[in-house]
Amino acid sequence: MNPFTYSRAGDAAAAIAQLKNEGAKYLGGGTNLVDLMRETIERPTALVDVTGLSDAIEETDEGGLRIGAAARNTALAEHRLIRTNYPMLSRAIVAGASAQIRNMATVGGNLLQRTRCAYFYDDDGARCNKRRPGEGCDAIHGFNRMHAILGASDACVAVHPSDMAVALAALDATVHVESASGARRLPLSELHRLPGDQPQVETLLEPGELITAIELPAMPFAARSTYRKVRDRSSYAFALISVAAALELEGGRVRQVRIALGGVAHKPWRARKTEQALLGQTASEAAFRAAAQAELADARPLRDNGFKIELAERTIVAVLAELAGGAA
Amino acid sequence: MAIQVNDAAVPVPDDPRVSLLDLLREQLHLTGTKKGCDQGACGACTVLADGERILSCLALAIQYDGRSITTIEGLGAPGALHPLQQAFVEHDGFQCGYCTPGQICSAVGMVAELRRGVPSHVTADIAAEAIPFDHDELRERMSGNLCRCGAHNGIIDAINDAYAEAAE
Numbered sequence: 269m270n271p272f273t274y275s276r277a278g279d280a281a282a283a284i285a286q287l288k289n290e291g292a293k294y295l296g297g298g299t300n301l302v303d304l305m306r307e308t309i310e311r312p313t314a315l316v317d318v319t320g321l322s323d324a325i326e327e328t329d330e331g332g333l334r335i336g337a338a339a340r341n342t343a344l345a346e347h348r349l350i351r352t353n354y355p356m357l358s359r360a361i362v363a364g365a366s367a368q369i370r371n372m373a374t375v376g377g378n379l380l381q382r383t384r385c386a387y388f389y390d391d392d393g394a395r396c397n398k399r400r401p402g403e404g405c406d407a408i409h410g411f412n413r414m415h416a417i418l419g420a421s422d423a424c425v426a427v428h429p430s431d432m433a434v435a436l437a438a439l440d441a442t443v444h445v446e447s448a449s450g451a452r453r454l455p456l457s458e459l460h461r462l463p464g465d466q467p468q469v470e471t472l473l474e475p476g477e478l479i480t481a482i483e484l485p486a487m488p489f490a491a492r493s494t495y496r497k498v499r500d501r502s503s504y505a506f507a508l509i510s511v512a513a514a515l516e517l518e519g520g521r522v523r524q525v526r527i528a529l530g531g532v533a534h535k536p537w538r539a540r541k542t543e544q545a546l547l548g549q550t551a552s553e554a555a556f557r558a559a560a561q562a563e564l565a566d567a568r569p570l571r572d573n574g575f576k577i578e579l580a581e582r583t584i585v586a587v588l589a590e591l592a593g594g595a596a
Numbered sequence: 597m598a599i600q601v602n603d604a605a606v607p608v609p610d611d612p613r614v615s616l617l618d619l620l621r622e623q624l625h626l627t628g629t630k631k632g633c634d635q636g637a638c639g640a641c642t643v644l645a646d647g648e649r650i651l652s653c654l655a656l657a658i659q660y661d662g663r664s665i666t667t668i669e670g671l672g673a674p675g676a677l678h679p680l681q682q683a684f685v686e687h688d689g690f691q692c693g694y695c696t697p698g699q700i701c702s703a704v705g706m707v708a709e710l711r712r713g714v715p716s717h718v719t720a721d722i723a724a725e726a727i728p729f730d731h732d733e734l735r736e737r738m739s740g741n742l743c744r745c746g747a748h749n750g751i752i753d754a755i756n757d758a759y760a761e762a763a764e
Contacts, residue, residue, distance in 0.1 A: 274612035274658050299654045302615070303635050315612070317659060342648075346714040351723045362717045366740025367706060369636060371648045372655065503717060503739035 269305050276317040280446045280480045286316045287476050294318045294478055296377025297340070299369050304382065309391055309399060319374060321480065325350070331486030337376030337444075337479045341432065342367070344375065354484060356493035356512045360435035363497040366504050376479040379433055379443070379459065380471065383426035383534075384506055385415065397423045401468045413572035414506065417564075417580070419533040424467030425570060427531055428460060429506050434530035435495055436482060437538045438512040444481040447474060456482070457528075460535030467534070489516035489524050496587050497530070498579060507531035509580045515551075515591035522546045522555075527588075529563075529580060539563045542584065551592045553585060560584035599660050601626070602670030608661045616660055617641045617652035620667060628668035628697045632742075639741035642698035642705075643667050649705025668697035671704065680704065683754035691745035699741045703755045706737045729760055 274295075277283030283294065291313030295301060304310035322336030325347050333349060344350055345361040361370065387394040387407040395404040407415055407425050415425040433456065441456040459471050473479075493514035499505040510530035516523045525546045529537040545559035560581040567577045598605040601624060609619055617634075620626045620643070632640030634653045641653040644666040652665075672678030680700050683689070690696040710729060715722050718736045727733060734752050743751065 269613045272612060274656070295656075295659070297654075298656060298659060299636060299651070302654050302656060306634070315656075319659070342709070342714060346709075346712065351715065355722045358715055358722050359717075362715055362719075366639065367709065367716075367737055368639060368642055368649045368651045368702065368740050369654070371645075371705075372650050503736055 270308060270311045270313075272305075272312050273314045274317065275314070276320055278320045280321060280478055283316050283318045283321065283478055284446060284448055284476065287314075287478075289313065290475065292316060294376075296338070296374035296380075297369075297372035298377075299365070299373045300377065300381040307389060307391060309389065318376065318478065323374075328483065333484045335375055335482045335484070337374060337481055339375050341365075341370040341373045341375070341378060344432070345370065352491065354435070354439055354487070354490050354493065356438065356490065356495045356514060357432070357435040357484075359495035360431040360497075360510075360512055363495060363507075363510070364431035375432070375482055378430055379436075379456075379479060379482075381430060382470070384429050385426040386411070388426060397463075397467045398426065398470075399468075401466070405467075408570065411572060412570040413575075414508070414531075415570055415573055416533050417567040417569055417573060417576050418529075418537055419462040419535070420568065420570075421463045421465065421467070423465050424463035424534065426463070426467065426534060428533065428535050430536065431495070431497060431507065431510060431530055433460070433536040434510055434528045435512040436484075437536035438493075438514065438526040438528035439487060439490060440485050440526070442483040442485075443479055444483065445473060445477045446480050447477040451480075453483075457536065457538045463534045470534075487514070487526075490514040490526070492516065492591055493526075494587060494591060496583055496590075498583055509576055509583050511580075511583045511587045513584075513587045513591060515588060517551050517592060517595050520550055520595055522549050522551060525588075527584065529584075532567075532576065532580060539584070541566075546588075551588075551595045553589060556585045556588040556592075557581065559588075597661055599657065599662070600664040602665070602667060609657050612656060612658045614657045615653055616643070616655040616657045616665070619657040620652060620665075626667050626669050629701075630694055630697060632695065632698075637742075638695070638698075639702060640695050640698040642702040642741065644701055644705055647705065647708060649702050666701070668701055671700065678704075680754065680758045683758040684751070687754040687757060688747060688750040689754040690743070690747050690750070695741060695743045695745075699738070699743070699751055702738060702741045703751075703758075706734075707755070707759050710737065729756075731756075 632638035
């Protein structure tokens, strides 16, 4: 691990002031960054510990929830209002990592964790455009069953590993960020970018910008929502495919729906084509399947991950059928 | 600048690169806590931070300034075993023993989470006030602690024996 200095910030203004140079990074629970530093893939010269920022989970005037970026993953998963009003978010969090890691990891850090692509981690033995932009990608023609089927590029086929972010994308969450030049908000679904020819740039955050909070809008129908994760082991493994969905039926027809996919792309994948295809349709397995296919028509399989297309389709159909109950 | 480790106040290391795990083992010689993978995959380094289970390998010691850490040495000692240590002995909850301190610290933290109502991946009703203290819940909640000897069934039996009665 390369040497670095360490400081703690009690609030956002202090954190931003302490992040003095390009080599400095914000530190949350450390569950990903410390590991990457030990691998010398990340080499920050300074760490600003932002776990002292607000971790409050509070109701907003608009009937939603504001979650401080320093809130630990476990705190979200167990929060009464999240479990009742946004169950897909609780379910997504407890589907990720292990309990020890969920106790350490912050919401802000979870969003900014980096891919677990094995070629990204293999600094000695593999080329990776995230580690060394322009050198090439050994995953594209390598062992790539875990990799992307949507939105990938010739430069990168890695997937975003977060489960929590998939639920937040489906829930229309907003990210609050701050920097020396002020505060702004952006939709969670626009926080992460697709790889294009710059896979080393993973988010739309400006240098030095700090995530301070996540805001969930009021979404009463999300009380009927869930998260399903398909993985190689029944616990403590990254997703092959995951689906976060909320569904409201009225007279047997789809009135409102939100759906996002994990394990398929460089970012949490909001399945807007599936949503569009479902609106107004009579809930049925055939309608769910057609809607899934509308999104997956864009899928481009790699050598080892063609199975993900059918797996995603089946998982979307199963989740929607579960949410529709006897209606489908 | 101090970390409370079991009953002692310990100065924070000068070098911020020192992990909590290396502080415990190499500087304090509390070698009960084990280094397995050193990358957050195995759970052998699990300790309690203010009662919550964490992975000491992914923790920089300096992050825990002002916090209270409990290791296996702080839970029980020869002649004064923690009830869970005794239950591990009675139920063959280990073979080689390398993962055991992490398993026991993890189980202590896990039981507190379960009693507090933290849901898990297998909890049928995510909004339930009370979570059942059953085999499937315990297995899922202990999935962050691997045992190469395959003593998982004994481990779950030991946790059940030590805590199930109190939970009902």
